[in-house]
Amino acid sequence: MKLGLVTPRYPPTHAGGGEISARLLVEEIHNRGIADVTVYSFDSNEGKDEVGGIPVFRLGNIPQYPYTLPNEIVFRKLREEGITPDLLHAYNMHLHPAVGRLSEHLNVPAVATLNAYPLINWTDVGVTPSLKRRVYESTFLRFERPRLKRQMRQIDLFLPLSSAVERVYRDHGFADSDFEVVPNMLDESLDVPEKTHGDKDRTRLLYVGYLRDSKGVCHLIDAMEHLPETFELTIVGGGPEEDFLQNRVLNSDAASRIGLAGEVPYDRVERAYADADVFVHPGVWPEPFGRTILEAMQAGLPVVATNIGGPAETVPQRELLCEPGNPTSLAKAVKRAAAQADEIGAQNREFVREHYHPDVVVPQFEAAYKGVLDPTR
Incomplete structure (x- = not known):
């Protein structure tokens, strides 16, 4: 053929x-x-x-x-x-x-x-x-x-x-x-380094993706105000909302715990997965799929996502799906994921190999x- x-x-x-x-x-x-x-x-x-x-x-x-x-x-x-x-x-x-x-x-x-x-x-x-x-x-x-x-x-x-x-x-x-x-x-060539967390008392959240309003990153930033001081967030990616989100961070009570890394090379994205404890995908539109979700699950991370579009069909733990555009709902799901991060991460790694x-x-x-x-x- x-x-x-x-x-x-x-x-x-x-x-x-x-x-x-x-x-x-x-x-x-x-x-x-x-x-x-x-x-x-x-x-x-x-x-x-x-x-x-x-x-x-x-x-x-x-x-x-x-x-x-x-x-x-x-x-x-x-x-x-x-x-x-x-x-x-x-x-x-x-x-x-x-x-x-x-x-x-x-x-x-x-x-x-x-x-x-x-x-x-x-x-x-x-x-x-x-x-x-x-x-x-x-x-x-x-x-x-x-x-x-x-x-x-x-x-x-x-x-x-x-x-x-x-x-x-x-x-x-x-x-x-x-x-x-x-x-x-899934991309079998994804090479995530071994986790090397220096501070076990911190919970590191990660978002990777394009920065536009449909991705809902502003709601993730707002959700940080509903999470304990031990939770930190890194946002990886660029896009038309980057300046708006930077200002959102500066005006947040959780500003000291949020970092915007901008666009980074693919090998540094792999490092970001290794440094994270929970991956969050806060989209507010029927996104067709979400390759970064696959990558995060492949890296052994629990994934919190909104209950809309393709991501809602990819995340196997229904309790980690939350209402789109709702920072409080996001924060609750993040706490659930963090409490069982190792167990859920192992489930996810096996799940993506079985299905993707x-x-x-x-x-x-x-x-x-x-x-x-x-x-x-």
């Missing part, structure tokens, strides 16, 4: 967990001999190269907005490349309409991972749009959306990362489409591929 994976960016070019997940998938499919994979990305003009032994065609930078333009460019470039896959896999969302259109043009089946909500108004999923995004939604996207959704519906099977993603798409124009939930897989190891997740992709290639199976 020849598989063509289409994505806006592919490592080493990346902007977040989506590129990591795409690389893990491609390498596993390749290394297990499931398919001959070729990646088509649109992040530079470098031409063909290889990443981990997999051919990657980088077919030029494309604009992000309006969505019709990059999708038209990608459709034409891939058509001109004369690609002849047996199956197309669209990854990282923004180019799904082009892949649906190409699937119809080439008369080959296609699957698409759903890990974001680009064609949906952001306020519908609890995200505050920027001024640029608000203007776009009320003008171009308003008129583009019907056509782009029609093109997306040419895709044979959607692979949402969680049931939460599936529900959002069914509620926004894809009720009759076929879905099969396939989550992200490549040996578990990759066969789900293989079955999905075979199902669209031979619908009579």
Whole structure:
């Protein structure tokens, strides 16, 4: 089987967990001999190269907005490349309409991972749009959306990362489409150092991720005022809310116990997991998944998360899920996690290996591929 994976960016070019997940998938499919994979990305003009032994065609930078333009460019470039896959896999969302259109043009089946909500108004999923995004939604996207959704519906099977993603798409124009939930897989190369806590009387909380309002980090900062003086918080990541959160910390009664580390290299993130006692994911929107949750659980940490979106499906301890946007609820869950940190951490390490190891997740992709290639199976 020849598989063509289409994505806006592919490592080493990346902007977040989506590129990591795409690389893990491609390498596993390749290394297990499931398919001959070729990646088509649109992040530079470098031409063909290889990443981990997999051919990657980088077919030029494309604009992000309006969505019709990059999708038209990608459709034409891939058509001109004369690609002849047996199956197309669209990854990282923004180019799904082009892949649906190409699937119809080439008369080959296609699957698409759903890990974001680009064609949906952001306020519908609890995200505050920027001024640029608000203007776009009320003008171009308003008129583009019907056509782009029609093109997306040419895709044979959607692979949402969680049931939460599936529900959002069914509620926004894809009720009759076929879905099969396939989550992200853990990264076996994650190398978390041994814990070397110098002060056993302190409880170290950790957040890792993008800093925007939908992530709910402001509520985590507020929750620190409801926690004992022995609790400390480190926030790792950057984003448009960084200055706002810094001011939130300065005005908090718990300011001396909260640190913003900013964006750090991946090896320092591994160190942050090792230095932590509890990981907290305080999102207030139906986040599709949450790769940092997998990493934290893989590192043997208990995870406190809000009861919304994909994270709520990943955390196995229901008592560690709390009400979104509620600092008091967050603080209570954090105390529960801290009281049983070692026990829950060990449970989590075993849980992610049982449910998110490549040996578990990759066969789900293989079955999905075979199902669209031979619908009579």
